[in-house]
Amino acid sequence: MGEPPDLVHLDYREPRLRLLLRHHSYAFHALRSALQSASRDARSSAEPQLQSWFYDASEHQLALLEAVLERLARSADGRPLAVLLIPIERDMQRYAREGPDPLSAQLRALAEGSNLRIVNLLPYMAERYRTWSEYRLFCDYHWSRFGNRTAFEHVLDALGDDFYAARSGS
Numbered sequence: 001m002g003e004p005p006d007l008v009h010l011d012y013r014e015p016r017l018r019l020l021l022r023h024h025s026y027a028f029h030a031l032r033s034a035l036q037s038a039s040r041d042a043r044s045s046a047e048p049q050l051q052s053w054f055y056d057a058s059e060h061q062l063a064l065l066e067a068v069l070e071r072l073a074r075s076a077d078g079r080p081l082a083v084l085l086i087p088i089e090r091d092m093q094r095y096a097r098e099g100p101d102p103l104s105a106q107l108r109a110l111a112e113g114s115n116l117r118i119v120n121l122l123p124y125m126a127e128r129y130r131t132w133s134e135y136r137l138f139c140d141y142h143w144s145r146f147g148n149r150t151a152f153e154h155v156l157d158a159l160g161d162d163f164y165a166a167r168s169g170s
Helices: 016-024 026-043 059-075 089-098 102-111 121-128 145-168
Strands: 081-085 116-120
Touching (some): 016 026, 059 081, 059 116, 081 121, 081 145, 089 121
Parallel strands (some): 081 116
């Protein structure tokens, strides 16, 4: 892939007042949600494009991701390393409209012949049930028990016994 981009260590520290408000104020969250909603409404068009990193990652973002994964794989010293690609609702909607995502194909090519295993949950979850609500809690976007179970079953199946045997040293 050529030279990896320079990786910069970023230590993001949230301003103390914002941190305090985010952790202890319902009003802060309500105001932030209202502002985000108003901003979305102002930007919306007849057919809004759902941004999905499975489909919309820039070349620079992909190069950074590949560089990080290559470093992780090297630091594992030959031990198997699994990377899960975890979808959200908009990823499933884009998958339903556009089919297979370009991200997983690119990462599979990177992983070929290495200790890196890519497990893409997007096609499995999108094809199993078409509605995201099957996988998440009704109150937010965290996975429900069913969503966790579905992901677990696919990861277990995708990695297979050889991955777990290699990891445990058996």
